[in-house]
Amino acid sequence: EPEVTQTPSHQVTQMGQEVILRCVPISNHLYFYWYRQILGQKVEFLVSFYNNEISEKSEIFDDQFSVERPDGSNFTLKIRSTKLEDSAMYFCASSVQGGDEKLFFGSGTQLSVL
């Protein structure tokens, strides 16, 4: 079965550094998402992306965050200047359409900001 692939699985960085988290969504999917989950807390929406632009974003997704689909397969999340509170598991997800559609999640990138 097709799956969403995320790299790296773990990322350790120093506070203030830039990180890029990478995702390869399922090939025929049109909607892409980033979620994050702080240890022991709920899965939180960050951003949705469709037709090469952001369709929605949460309050968490401030100017330090950006997303990009640089080619036909990759979908990236960039955090420009990481903070301690950005430490979390970041999940990429995709869906065929954006309506009543199930989300396919990747295995996540565990980001640790020191």
Next chain:
Amino acid sequence: SQKIEQNSEALNIQEGKTATLTCNYTNYSPAYLQWYRQDPGRGPVFLLLIRENEKEKRKERLKVTFDTTLKQSLFHITASQPADSATYLCARRATSGTYKYIFGTGTRLKVLA
């Protein structure tokens, strides 16, 4: 704002019994609810979707109900097995016309052999 609430207490049951998990939501009734399974350190995996006009949905040993009067969905696992041990998440769209899905905190289920 829309909320989804799940019993954050862990649920321990004996193998072979039926596990029942609850999801309550506030404000407007979503057109559908989704249930996911999440194992430690892994992404959520979709299990079932139930629409507001469906009272019940089944898939193998899983059953989901949707009560728009009570604003509640129940998720049942019959003949539970230790391999069913995981956290189960309920999800809905934040509002109609949005593609932002919000998740409950999840209920951790442990099936004892």
